[in-house]
Amino acid sequence: MAIILDHINYIYGADTGTPVHALKDVCLDIPNGQFIGIIGHTGSGKSTLMQHLNGLVKATSGAIYYDDKNIYDKGFNLKNLRTKVGLVFQYPEHQLFEDTVLKDVSFGPKNLKLDKKECELRAYEALKKVGFPDDLIYASPFELSGGQKRRVAIAGVLAMKPEVLILDEPTAGLDPKGQKEILNLIAGLRDESGMTIMLVSHSMEDVAEYVDRIIVMNHGEVFLDDTPKEVFKHYKELEEIGLAAPQVTYIMHELAAKGYKVDVNATTISEAADSLAKVLAAK
Numbered sequence: 001m002a003i004i005l006d007h008i009n010y011i012y013g014a015d016t017g018t019p020v021h022a023l024k025d026v027c028l029d030i031p032n033g034q035f036i037g038i039i040g041h042t043g044s045g046k047s048t049l050m051q052h053l054n055g056l057v058k059a060t061s062g063a064i065y066y067d068d069k070n071i072y073d074k075g076f077n078l079k080n081l082r083t084k085v086g087l088v089f090q091y092p093e094h095q096l097f098e099d100t101v102l103k104d105v106s107f108g109p110k111n112l113k114l115d116k117k118e119c120e121l122r123a124y125e126a127l128k129k130v131g132f133p134d135d136l137i138y139a140s141p142f143e144l145s146g147g148q149k150r151r152v153a154i155a156g157v158l159a160m161k162p163e164v165l166i167l168d169e170p171t172a173g174l175d176p177k178g179q180k181e182i183l184n185l186i187a188g189l190r191d192e193s194g195m196t197i198m199l200v201s202h203s204m205e206d207v208a209e210y211v212d213r214i215i216v217m218n219h220g221e222v223f224l225d226d227t228p229k230e231v232f233k234h235y236k237e238l239e240e241i242g243l244a245a246p247q248v249t250y251i252m253h254e255l256a257a258k259g260y261k262v263d264v265n266a267t268t269i270s271e272a273a274d275s276l277a278k279v280l281a282a283k
Helices: 046-052 078-084 101-111 116-129 146-158 176-193 204-210 228-232 235-240 247-257 269-281
Strands: 003-012 020-030 035-039 061-066 085-088 164-168 196-200 213-218 221-226
Touching (some): 003 046, 101 116, 116 146, 176 196, 221 235
Parallel strands (some): 085 164
16 A cells, blocks of 8 residues: 655654754655665665654654555554564564474464464465475574575565565675575565565665665655666765765766767666667667
């Protein structure tokens, strides 16, 4: 379901002598089925923003609407919201605790008071969605590789059958192969289910390749909000706030400066390769 943030402000330590304005008048419309990247320097408000979306953190002022209902209204069911808006924290494998993978992924459905059979069915379906091997579902989660643990943690959220999936740096700490596998998995989930996905990332290359829309946060405010191509056109402004464009963008600008008629708005390797192929074919 669509999520609307209406003039959201959040102040840490509002009652102390040193308050910190972590979010400043944030207004966003998150439609169904969109794949959104959230980028920003450390302390820009990315993670704080994400934690507002399922009610883990309450705004100091403003309103958040989920399915046209204000989540701050008296009587609103926050527990139900957290089943619909799933949040995967950075290094989620640190939260694994059961003695088998299946039990761990079943934990969320169990809290919904579902019977054991339904809990295990949901867990198994979620593990299949993340490509987890059948022969390891009764293994201890602590014996798995880093990438496998990350899949289990994501499956634990998927077992709640969310409509919105929020992932905070889901590839952190993984090797390049593991990073690519997790990102392809996330993209596949969106393509198969049509769920809304929000990806917090420090990697400009990742968001350029996978997302439909990028929201750039800076000192608690929305700095830019547009398609990857439009956002990365502002690479000079991004540099001023401690960010950058994908490396491909810089290479294409350098080639253009040397007289090559390449697409300076290319943001992915495939786009750059297509542009270069056209230049070479024209010679």
